[in-house]
Amino acid sequence: MERVDVRGLGTDPVSIRWTGPADLLGLGEEPGFAFPVTVDVRARRLGTRVLVEGRTGARVRLICSRCLEEFEETIDSEVAVEFREGPPPASVEDTDGEGDAEANWFEPPFLDLADDIRQVLLVASPSYPVCRESCRGLCPVCGANRNEAACGHPVAPEAPRTVLGALMNKEQMRHG
Ligand SMILES: [Zn+2]
Ligand SMILES: [Zn+2]
Known part of the structure; x- marks a missing residue:
């Protein structure tokens, strides 16, 4: 300017x-x-x-x-x-x-x-943008977008709601 x-x-x-x-x-x-x-x-x-x-x-x-x-x-x-x-x-x-x-x-x-x-x-500019408050995020098990379709995996109350959490879960399953 x-x-x-x-x-x-x-x-x-x-x-x-x-x-x-x-x-x-x-x-x-x-x-x-x-x-x-x-x-x-x-x-x-x-x-x-x-x-x-x-x-x-x-x-x-x-x-x-x-x-x-x-x-x-x-x-x-x-x-x-x-x-x-x-x-x-x-x-x-x-x-x-x-x-x-x-x-x-x-x-x-x-x-x-x-x-x-x-x-x-x-x-x-938000560091952790969220498309909408009700965004269900990705399934931590199969990675499906849960806003679009139910993949059938249970949504545990403590399920990670962030991508980072989902990735960490995947990592734990691989090693655990
Ligand atoms: Zn979203
Ligand atoms: Zn799933």
Whole structure:
């Protein structure tokens, strides 16, 4: 996304709206970010700080961690970032060029929101996606998708509901 020109910012919030492909935010390599991303924030400048608040969202394509089927979901998350006028101080242990991960800096006249928006979206994207709460997952015995057909194997109350659990069960049976 375009950088923000801080010369246009004051104490009154300025609306920044953007919709564009996820790869312009550096999300092109991330699986699932196949659709446009929207950013809707307000920015204001208070002395040497710039506050950016609002929301960002995207439709994402995910793989269910229970049944391994692909599904789509909309993620939507709050953005609240404070930038300080920089350059960022050189940190003592900074060998990887990442700088101080805690602080956000801008060097006038521009401020770049892309890194922070990307982080917010990555955090908002579920680590263990589930296509629906009632998803029955894969049968731990035969691997059938139990949403589609009953394979006949009993569903024990303690049956693992995740793919990882099913795989571990298979592994145990092989060795046990
Ligand atoms: Zn599922
Ligand atoms: Zn089965």
